[in-house]
Amino acid sequence: VSLCIQASQQVGTITLPSSKHRQAALISTESGWAFDDVFEGVTVLHCADKQILSYICAVKGLNENAFETWSAGNLMWLRDLLPQTKEFQDSRIMTFGYSSEKSTRGITRVLKGWADGLLRHLCSVRTTDEVSKA
Numbered sequence: 001v002s003l004c005i006q007a008s009q010q011v012g013t014i015t016l017p018s019s020k021h022r023q024a025a026l027i028s029t030e031s032g033w034a035f036d037d038v039f040e041g042v043t044v045l046h047c048a049d050k051q052i053l054s055y056i057c058a059v060k061g062l063n064e065n066a067f068e069t070w071s072a073g074n075l076m077w078l079r080d081l082l083p084q085t086k087e088f089q090d091s092r093i094m095t096f097g098y099s100s101e102k103s104t105r106g107i108t109r110v111l112k113g114w115a116d117g118l119l120r121h122l123c124s125v126r127t128t129d130e131v132s133k134a
Helices: 019-027 108-134
Strands: 001-005 007-011 041-047 054-059 093-095
Touching: 001 041, 007 041, 007 093, 041 108, 054 108
Parallel strands: 054 093
Antiparallel strands: 001 007, 041 093
16 A cells, blocks of 8 residues: 655555455445556655655556556555665655557657656656645
């Protein structure tokens, strides 16, 4: 479980015990929370309690999910293990998701679009978070 500020809103990630629980959460509107299992764009997984000394953004592979790529069972190592390591406690740890399909047609143009999207999302997250701390 994580809870971070992203774009001036609280954003949390949770790992549910089964796909049945995940499907129920995605269709539920009773909690007042918005659930998502796509993870498009930047998702902040950990944010240091004090001054941030480093920024880490993990980018998934083609045809992968930006959360499940870094998970094994109920353990999401970017969220659950990396912040527990002394060297990364003062980090902001993020993952970046994008819509990808393996294709050889126009792959250079597609890769450039994904790279531009990553830079836009990172700039957006960093700018809003710096403004909210001021």
